[in-house]
Amino acid sequence: MASEQVFIDTWAWLVLSNDRDPAFAALSRMRASASKRIGAWVTTDYVLCETITRLFPARHFASAGRFMSGVFDACRLGFVDLEHITGERFTEAYNLRLRFHDKPRISFTDLTSFVVMRELRIRQVLTGDAHFEHAGMAFVRLPRPVH
Numbered sequence: 001m002a003s004e005q006v007f008i009d010t011w012a013w014l015v016l017s018n019d020r021d022p023a024f025a026a027l028s029r030m031r032a033s034a035s036k037r038i039g040a041w042v043t044t045d046y047v048l049c050e051t052i053t054r055l056f057p058a059r060h061f062a063s064a065g066r067f068m069s070g071v072f073d074a075c076r077l078g079f080v081d082l083e084h085i086t087g088e089r090f091t092e093a094y095n096l097r098l099r100f101h102d103k104p105r106i107s108f109t110d111l112t113s114f115v116v117m118r119e120l121r122i123r124q125v126l127t128g129d130a131h132f133e134h135a136g137m138a139f140v141r142l143p144r145p146v147h
Contacts, residue, residue, distance in 0.1 A: 004037075004040070005039065005040060005041065005042050005081070005120065005122050005124075006030075006034065006040065006041055006042070006122070006124045006125065006126055006142065007041075007042050007043065007113060007116070007117050007122045007124065007125040007126065007127075008041050008042065008043040008047065008080070008125075008126050009043075009047060009110075009113060009125055009126060009127035009129060009132070010047050010050045010051045010054065010109070010127075011126075011127045011128040011129055012027060012126040012127060012128075013043070013047070013048070013051040013055070013071065014051060014054060014055060014058075015027050015128075016028065016031060016067075017055055017059065017063075017064070017067045018058075018059075023128070023143065026143050027126065027143070030126065030142070030143075034079075035079055038078045038079060039078060039079070039080075039081045040079070041074075041079065041080045041081070041126075042080070042081045042083060042116070042120065042122060043075075043080055043081075043082060043083070044082070044083045044084070044085055044109075044112060044113060044116055045082065045083070045084050045085060046085050046108075046109045046112045046113070047109060047113060048068075048071065048082070049109075050107075050109045051068075051071075052064075052068060055067065055068065083116050083120070085112045085115075085116075089112060089115050089116065089119075090112065092115045093108060093111040093112040093114070093115045094108075094111075096111045096114060096115065097111055100135065103131070103134060103135070105131070106131045106134070106135065107131075110129065110131050110132070113125070113132075114132075114135055114137060114139075117137075117139060118137060123138060123139055123140050124139070124140050124141075124142050125139050125140070125141055125142065126142050126143075127141055127142075128141075129141075
């Protein structure tokens, strides 16, 4: 049985930090719904590292700091489960890197996310990144892309 949790990728955090993003309203509604259930969202320290790296140059420093403080508060309060990439998970992600030799554009952060999602039996991922579907691991991308 798959988890009811949703994995939150860097793309989603960046969208939620920018109320001018076209996907902001849809993701905000999803966030409001998820906030009614403790642990409904899962992310990793690697995803947050990537988010911080991309967020601070793109936003005013104070705004980026406030947003990340809110994310860390949500983690501390249990609304977001923050998973850490252990040495074991890192090695497993590297093994995926070798396995996906035909998909060199999948980032290592995404590979660590795949490991955590598979381990926690999370199928749904809040992302704009098609690599989650291209991995062939039965992940379902939210919001559903429009074709």
